Amino acid sequence: MLASILTALPVHAAQLTIDLGNGSRTWSTAQLLEHPQAQDIDIPDDVSYKRTMHYRAVPMAALLKGVPVDAHLQAIATDGFAAEIPAAPLLHESGSRAWLAIEDPAHPWPGLSKDKPGAGPFYLVWTDPAASRISPEQWPFAVGRIRLLSPVAERFPALLPDAKLAADDPVNKGFALFQKNCFACHRLNGAGDSQLGPDLNIPHNPTEYFAGDYLKLYIRNPQALRQWPQAKRPAITPEVLSDEELGQVVSYLKHMAARKVTGSAASP
Known part of the structure; x- marks a missing residue:
């Protein structure tokens, strides 16, 4: 009411x-x-x-x-x-x-x-x-x-993948897509300005607790995995992220699970 x-x-x-x-x-x-x-x-x-x-x-x-x-x-x-x-x-x-x-x-x-x-x-x-x-x-x-x-990578170095990776590595492509499609709601390693969604690396990265392809299923359509009338997270369709691009985002998240940063190191 x-x-x-x-x-x-x-x-x-x-x-x-x-x-x-x-x-x-x-x-x-x-x-x-x-x-x-x-x-x-x-x-x-x-x-x-x-x-x-x-x-x-x-x-x-x-x-x-x-x-x-x-x-x-x-x-x-x-x-x-x-x-x-x-x-x-x-x-x-x-x-x-x-x-x-x-x-x-x-x-x-x-x-x-x-x-x-x-x-x-x-x-x-x-x-x-x-x-x-x-x-x-x-x-x-x-x-x-x-x-x-300044660009995200300059403001928040805690988001950066390993510098040894090639520019066209799927992880780096996933990082670019993460900035465009995920960073507006989520922080990672405590880094970011959004206060809307949870951190995607601390304390646990979703690739650490979603088995198999369930993370991709959840990103595509949260209601297909967890039905909840009050859910706010929107579905990300293939028109927004192709299957290849979705795989690149997951590759970035999986890579960052081994690069956890906490405390003051997460801030610019």
């Missing part, structure tokens, strides 16, 4: 802070709705709503002026979700194009499910996401802050 009441409450104006390293700027809902490049867009097959959605949105490229194409950004949600996104796709003005959708307090978005609030006040959405294979983890909603940071 309480959840239903909360989702029915009116939406209030919010603020988004964007920190690009040379000072931060805070945008209000009204300022973003009135931005000179704001426009109405339709998003077919919205990742969060699972249907076509209509938004008032500003191109991310317009909010990230001056950011180098090889930079790295992080979008932080109010629930602790921290999406790591290279700047390049965010700056595209064709193909896969990133937009900041703004929830109008006068016209609030629907809840994401029966007992959950909507994706507002700010939601990073994409037009033509397939063109650049944009991951569902790169659609953060309830965003409160976007900041320019």
Whole structure:
């Protein structure tokens, strides 16, 4: 009952802070709705709503002026979700194009499910996401802050595989995929900014307690292994991670099980 009441409450104006390293700027809902490049867009097959959605949105490229194409950004949600996104796709003005959708307090978005609030006040959405294979983890909603940071590997050396491995080793490929598809929710070796999901190496790595292919089954569809109505972890389909890529992620996790780091060594 309480959840239903909360989702029915009116939406209030919010603020988004964007920190690009040379000072931060805070945008209000009204300022973003009135931005000179704001426009109405339709998003077919919205990742969060699972249907076509209509938004008032500003191109991310317009909010990230001056950011180098090889930079790295992080979008932080109010629930602790921290999406790591290279700047390049965010700056595209064709193909896969990133937009900041703004929830109008006068016209609030629907809840994401029966007992959950909507994706507002700010939601990073994409037009033509397939063109650049944009991951569902790169659609953060309830965003409160976007900041320019050094790459994950520089900030969190505790995540790094053995330096002796070749660049094209499946473990290194799995590390890249882990950053894109897993790191928004999970830490590893105590390293990371997300506060949403459990650490995947401490105290135990999932490859240490999932036998055979059960870990892959769980990643593909958690409900196929453990049926739980309140489960939050989404399925990762072959469209997001191919079978080969899924194997590479598992190879990275298995490799890191032998590289546990604890204490201050896990922090940058």
